[in-house]
Amino acid sequence: MKLTLTMFFSLPLLAALFLSYTTILMAKTAPKDVIELGTAGKNGPVTFKHSEHIAKHKLACSTCHHGIKTDEEAKACSACHKTEKVEKTPSYKDALHKNCKDCHKKYKEDAAAKGVKLDALPTLCKHCHKKAK
Numbered sequence: 001m002k003l004t005l006t007m008f009f010s011l012p013l014l015a016a017l018f019l020s021y022t023t024i025l026m027a028k029t030a031p032k033d034v035i036e037l038g039t040a041g042k043n044g045p046v047t048f049k050h051s052e053h054i055a056k057h058k059l060a061c062s063t064c065h066h067g068i069k070t071d072e073e074a075k076a077c078s079a080c081h082k083t084e085k086v087e088k089t090p091s092y093k094d095a096l097h098k099n100c101k102d103c104h105k106k107y108k109e110d111a112a113a114k115g116v117k118l119d120a121l122p123t124l125c126k127h128c129h130k131k132a133k
């Protein structure tokens, strides 16, 4: 009786331990769910639903993380794109604006051509920058 009781209580504990262990392992490569991009700018941070973009629109990692050979190679854009343009590398702001806006524009055109209505496709400043007018 004593043994079964101990087992009864320790099984969920083991399961929880296992789960948190796999979460830690996965966290190394799994993309973040939501990323707050930029904080210091006068327009305020831009909330980017990373996982939702990938899942809902079946996007390959390399759509945005250009030049990667495996998904594990994906890293922050800010690793290369800095505040100012450096030689051929566009600034962080220009790189992200181009990446985000070009795709939203393209989807808008494609949807219009197919007669599909998308929920929300940010193209105006205030759609992405919460503090912008």
Ligand code: HEC
Pocket (backbone or CB within 6 Å): 037, 038, 039, 040, 041, 042, 043, 044, 045, 046, 092, 093, 096, 097, 100, 101, 104, 122, 123, 124, 125, 126, 127, 128, 129
């Ligand atoms: C599709 C989303 C999106 C739209 C639309 C957009 N931006 Fe941005 N913008 C971003 C992201 C992402 C960054 C990079 C993160 C950061 O630095 O805030 C950024 C950065 C910036 C920055 C540099 C950082 C700062 O906050 O000062 C400025 C200035 C800026 N945007 C202005 C604008 C203006 C003006 C418009 C409208 C003409 C606009 N943006 C439209 C997503 C967007």
Ligand code: HEC
Pocket (backbone or CB within 6 Å): 029, 030, 031, 032, 035, 037, 048, 050, 053, 054, 059, 060, 061, 062, 063, 064, 065, 071, 072, 074, 075, 076, 077, 078, 079
């Ligand atoms: C729609 C564009 C887009 C897609 C698709 C995308 N990402 Fe990202 N990812 C970003 C942006 C933007 C950032 C933030 C980079 C920054 O702030 O410099 C980011 C950040 C990351 C980071 C760094 C997070 C950190 O801690 O700084 C990792 C890792 C990552 N992505 C992995 C992935 C993987 C793996 C996939 C595919 C399953 C993927 N991404 C798909 C746009 C994208």
Ligand code: HEC
Pocket (backbone or CB within 6 Å): 064, 065, 066, 075, 076, 077, 078, 079, 080, 081, 088, 089, 090, 094, 095, 096, 098, 099
């Ligand atoms: C390993 C460094 C590196 C990382 C990480 C990186 N970039 Fe770049 N990116 C570059 C360089 C270098 C260029 C300029 C040469 C080129 O076009 O390949 C560039 C160019 C660009 C351009 C302009 C392309 C054009 O046709 O004008 C965009 C947009 C861009 N990057 C977006 C991103 C985004 C978004 C991320 C993160 C999800 C990211 N980059 C991560 C190095 C990087």
Ligand code: HEC
Pocket (backbone or CB within 6 Å): 046, 047, 048, 049, 052, 053, 057, 059, 063, 064, 096, 099, 100, 101, 103, 104, 107, 118, 119, 120, 121, 122, 127, 128
């Ligand atoms: C390759 C295509 C693609 C790229 C790149 C992309 N998006 Fe989007 N995004 C979409 C589509 C498609 C939707 C429309 C979603 C819907 O209709 O449900 C969307 C919707 C959104 C929305 C509104 C819905 C929500 O999540 O609240 C925001 C905000 C947004 N994107 C921000 C960004 C930012 C910031 C970037 C750049 C870091 C970015 N997106 C890059 C395709 C893209």
